[in-house]
Amino acid sequence: MFPGGLGYLRPPAEIELGAYGLDLRGLRVADIGTGEGRLALGAARDAASVLAVDPDRGALARGRAEARRQGVSNVKFSEGAAQSLRLPDASFDVVIFSWTL
Amino acid sequence: MVDALTEAHRILVERGVFVDARPDSRVLARVRARSARGRVIGTVGTQRPTKTDDVMSDRAVREVLRRKLFRSRRRGRLWHAIPFEDEAELNDYLRDHLRFSRRVEWRVPRARRHNPLFVERAVRFKILEKRSNDGLTSA
Numbered sequence: 001m002f003p004g005g006l007g008y009l010r011p012p013a014e015i016e017l018g019a020y021g022l023d024l025r026g027l028r029v030a031d032i033g034t035g036e037g038r039l040a041l042g043a044a045r046d047a048a049s050v051l052a053v054d055p056d057r058g059a060l061a062r063g064r065a066e067a068r069r070q071g072v073s074n075v076k077f078s079e080g081a082a083q084s085l086r087l088p089d090a091s092f093d094v095v096i097f098s099w100t101l
Numbered sequence: 102m103v104d105a106l107t108e109a110h111r112i113l114v115e116r117g118v119f120v121d122a123r124p125d126s127r128v129l130a131r132v133r134a135r136s137a138r139g140r141v142i143g144t145v146g147t148q149r150p151t152k153t154d155d156v157m158s159d160r161a162v163r164e165v166l167r168r169k170l171f172r173s174r175r176r177g178r179l180w181h182a183i184p185f186e187d188e189a190e191l192n193d194y195l196r197d198h199l200r201f202s203r204r205v206e207w208r209v210p211r212a213r214r215h216n217p218l219f220v221e222r223a224v225r226f227k228i229l230e231k232r233s234n235d236g237l238t239s240a
Contacts, residue, residue, distance in 0.1 A: 011181040011224060019179040020120055020226060030112060032105075082105035087112045095109040098122040101102055101158040 013042020016098065027093040032082045033100030037063030037075065043096070044075045051092070053080040102161035110170045113231040119171060121162060122226035124200060125178060126155045130222035132191070132205055134215045137182035142209045145195065145220060146202040162227065171229035182221040191218050 010016075016039060017024070024046040031040040031052045036059045040052035044067075052075055054060055060077045067075050080086060082100055109119050124147075132143035147155075165171055185191040188211075195201050207214065 009183055011179060015179065015181075016122065016224070016226075019177055020122075020228060021175070021177075022118060022120075022228070030109075032109065082108060084104075085108045085112055089111055090114045090117075092112050092117060093114055094118045094120070095113055096120045096122070097105070097109065098120070099124070101105065101121055101123060101161065 010038055010099070013039050017042050022094065024094060028091065029094045029096065030085075030087070030092040031096045031098070032080075032085070033097060034063065034077070035059045035099075037066060037077065039096060039098050040075050040077075041067060041070060041072055043094075044072050047094075048074065050075045051087070052077045053082075053085065055079060055081050102158055103164050106161055106165045107170065110165065110231055115231060115233060117231045118174070119229040119231065120226060121158075121229070122224060123155065123158065125223035125225040126152045126200070128223040130201065130220050132207075133182070133219045133221055134213075135217065137184070137219045137221065139215075139219065142214055142218075143205040143207040145205055145222075147200055148202055151200045162229075166229070169232050172232050173227065174230045175228040176226065178223050178225045180221050181224055182219040185218045185220065187216045188214060188218065191220065 024043055026048050029043045029047040029050045031050060034040045034052035034054045037052045040050045044050045052063060057079060060079060064077050126147035129144040129146055131141045133139040134142045166173060195203050
């Protein structure tokens with residue numbers, strides 16, 4: 001069961017992002033608490049760039065591998081915590097906390 | 102939690118968009134039989150500590166709205182169905198789950214719990230927009 005791995009336990013990115021109703025084309029997106037990058041990889045289809053942040057190194061490694069497998073080049077995976085992001089001020093158009101708070 | 106929301110505000114451009122999406126612990130998950138749109142044959146609640154966490158998260162969102170860091174733009178809900186081959190697999194899943202209650206409240210006898218089973222849960226989201234820093238007020 002769970003043919004899509006653990007990501008199968010969450011809504012598919014296109015469904016969740018579609019529900020938000022946001023036009024991500026050309027935007028800089030930060031997905032904070034990305035886990036294995038489920039939403040980040042979905043957002044990367046439209047966004048100019050996506051930064052995928054999570055404290056779990058193992059999850060980030062799996063996300064990077066999945067990005068390589070999908071040929072996605074505009075997602076960067078970075079270790080970090082939502083409470084103390086080492087990121088510049090005013091550097092993103094969209095910030096997503098999905099299953100994060 | 103307010104710290105994380107304040108960080109999100111800091112890294113957003115003016116009028117940038119913030120999304121908070123989480124399972125909706127105020128709503129019971131539905132167990133459906135045979136298909137994701139099948140008959141509801143049971144429900145699954147949320148563990149009390151998780152409900153408390155969700156209340157704290159809601160409070161944090163209200164706090165940053167009160168501080169005028171963000172304005173509310175939209176809210177909504179989507180439903181997500183997770184498939185299980187049978188009751189045994191569902192029970193295994195619930196046994197270690199961090200959010201769901203450990204057991205299903207069945208509405209029908211075992212003989213009518215036709216497989217596969219689908220747990221459909223609500224995910225709610227809020228879309229906020231970053232307000233001008235001019236509007237900031239202290240906590």
